[in-house]
Amino acid sequence: MTQDSLHLYSYWRSSAAYRVRIGLNLKGLRYETVPVHLLRDGGQQHSAEYKAVNPQELVPALRHGTRTIRQSLAILEYLDEAWPNAPLLPVAARDRARVRAMALLVACDIHPLNNLRVLRYFENTWNVPQAERDAWVQHWIEQGFGALEELLEEPATGAYCHGDVPSIADCCLVPQVYNARRFGVDVAAFPHIARIEATCLALPAFADARPELQPDAPQGQA
Amino acid sequence: MTQDSLHLYSYWRSSAAYRVRIGLNLKGLRYETVPVHLLRDGGQQHSAEYKAVNPQELVPALRHGTRTIRQSLAILEYLDEAWPNAPLLPVAARDRARVRAMALLVACDIHPLNNLRVLRYFENTWNVPQAERDAWVQHWIEQGFGALEELLEEPATGAYCHGDVPSIADCCLVPQVYNARRFGVDVAAFPHIARIEATCLALPAFADARPELQPDAPQGQA
Numbered sequence: 001m002t003q004d005s006l007h008l009y010s011y012w013r014s015s016a017a018y019r020v021r022i023g024l025n026l027k028g029l030r031y032e033t034v035p036v037h038l039l040r041d042g043g044q045q046h047s048a049e050y051k052a053v054n055p056q057e058l059v060p061a062l063r064h065g066t067r068t069i070r071q072s073l074a075i076l077e078y079l080d081e082a083w084p085n086a087p088l089l090p091v092a093a094r095d096r097a098r099v100r101a102m103a104l105l106v107a108c109d110i111h112p113l114n115n116l117r118v119l120r121y122f123e124n125t126w127n128v129p130q131a132e133r134d135a136w137v138q139h140w141i142e143q144g145f146g147a148l149e150e151l152l153e154e155p156a157t158g159a160y161c162h163g164d165v166p167s168i169a170d171c172c173l174v175p176q177v178y179n180a181r182r183f184g185v186d187v188a189a190f191p192h193i194a195r196i197e198a199t200c201l202a203l204p205a206f207a208d209a210r211p212e213l214q215p216d217a218p219q220g221q222a
Numbered sequence: 223m224t225q226d227s228l229h230l231y232s233y234w235r236s237s238a239a240y241r242v243r244i245g246l247n248l249k250g251l252r253y254e255t256v257p258v259h260l261l262r263d264g265g266q267q268h269s270a271e272y273k274a275v276n277p278q279e280l281v282p283a284l285r286h287g288t289r290t291i292r293q294s295l296a297i298l299e300y301l302d303e304a305w306p307n308a309p310l311l312p313v314a315a316r317d318r319a320r321v322r323a324m325a326l327l328v329a330c331d332i333h334p335l336n337n338l339r340v341l342r343y344f345e346n347t348w349n350v351p352q353a354e355r356d357a358w359v360q361h362w363i364e365q366g367f368g369a370l371e372e373l374l375e376e377p378a379t380g381a382y383c384h385g386d387v388p389s390i391a392d393c394c395l396v397p398q399v400y401n402a403r404r405f406g407v408d409v410a411a412f413p414h415i416a417r418i419e420a421t422c423l424a425l426p427a428f429a430d431a432r433p434e435l436q437p438d439a440p441q442g443q444a
Contacts, residue, residue, distance in 0.1 A: 054369075055368070055369040055372035055373060056327060056331065056366075056369040057369070058331070067316050069316075069319045069323065070323040070327075071322065071323040071326040071327065071330070073322065073326055073330075074319045074320075074322035074323040074326055075319070077318065077319065077322055078315055078316070078318070078319040078322075081315040081318065082315045093300055093303040093304045094289050094291075094300070096299065096300070096303065097291045097296045097297070097299065097300040098296075100293065100295065100296035100299055100300075101291065101292040101293040101296040104293040104295055104296055104329075105278060105292075105293065107326075107330055108293070108295075108329055108330045108333075108334050109278065109280070109334055111330075112330050112331055112334050112335060113334060113335065113340065118335065121358070121361070126348075126350065126354070128348065132348070136343070139343070144278075146277075147276075147277040147278040147279070150277035151277060151292075
């Protein structure tokens with residue numbers, strides 16, 4: 001597929017957008033960031049303009065030419081199908097399933113529970129105090145990371161979550177570790193995860209995707 | 223791929239297991255149900271025996287010969303790669319992305335928020351009353367269904383979520399509608415969703431996968 005223009009609707013601190021930035025970088029694809037500020041103007045993701053891009057009012061979304069792709073994991077699979085170079089998934093069905101299961105562990109069972117809209121619900125509808133909201137976030141990260149750590153004991157693990165090539169599992173893991181640190185989780189308690197994160201961040205594709213380096217990050221974050 | 227034995231670790235009322243049952247049926251694959259009772263014995267998903275199958279202590283998991291596949295969407299993709307007949311995803315990358323985005327809307331942004339373990343946390347840790355827990359469940363289903371309904375306005379929608387062949391999007395949608403009814407959501411307010419659910423349930427692959435027909439369903443549910 002030729003490279004039509006790629007526009008990523010993104011917020012610097014969104015871990016779902018961070019996943020896609022890594023995938024785009026791993027593929028060597030140039031893209032333009034369209035910032036959607038989740039906190040400004042009552043949340044720009046709720047604007048009529050952005051709702052037309054994504055009725056879920058969530059980032060990220062990818063514009064590729066005239067088409068819009070939503071949901072970070074669907075975007076990563078799309079990138080992998082449209083640009084087969086630098087594959088983000090291994091070849092064998094059983095290995096692809098292992099990679100997808102690790103990605104989904106993060107994308108289904110950790111991240112959505114801790115997303116901005118959920119924490120806002122607790123704060124605004126149930127008046128849950130900050131300390132209890134933080135404990136909630138930590139609980140699901142630690143539960144998920146504990147299970148992931150066991151999966152990473154398997155011999156199929158290599159330098160990365162699966163073998164020695166970064167995959168969509170790593171695209172999901174590294175942003176989730178970033179979130180874990182933000183919420184005070186002791187990442188060192190999960191040695192495989194900590195090791196893989198460090199290995200990933202040594203690659204420019206991951207390092208360049210970090211939140212603080214994005215064009216919409218506040219000044220002085222880098 | 224020949225059919226090695228397939229065993230599905232399942233709970234009759236788990237909507238994630240329901241997705242996989244539909245996929246197996248659509249592929250015409252015979253499988254054996256291994257019941258994991260989520261409420262009995264303090265939750266059989268927490269047993270040492272099941273933790274060895276799935277460290278996440280969640281159903282479903284699929285045993286295929288000697289390998290274990292976890293995460294319902296990874297299982298559905300695995301079925302589609304291992305048995306290409308009766309495809310669960312369309313051919314073109316853009317169409318696959320649309321189907322996956324709809325599946326992920328349910329699997330990431332509705333279901334995990336309303337899962338048993340989350341409702342238990344609210345009940346046991348925060349003492350949230352039943353009525354408020356139910357309102358929480360309804361909120362996320364209605365929010366997700368509202369967005370999905372808009373996506374289903376697109377011309378790519380057919381008899382099913384995408385065109386006239388059932389896909390992983392339908393495998394996710396039908397169980398989520400079942401959950402919606404359980405929690406008192408007015409499904410008729412979402413006409414595309416209600417129509418597609420009815421179309422799906424007219425197929426034996428969907429109808430036979432219904433919770434009340436499973437071998438571990440309580441007597442008298444059917």
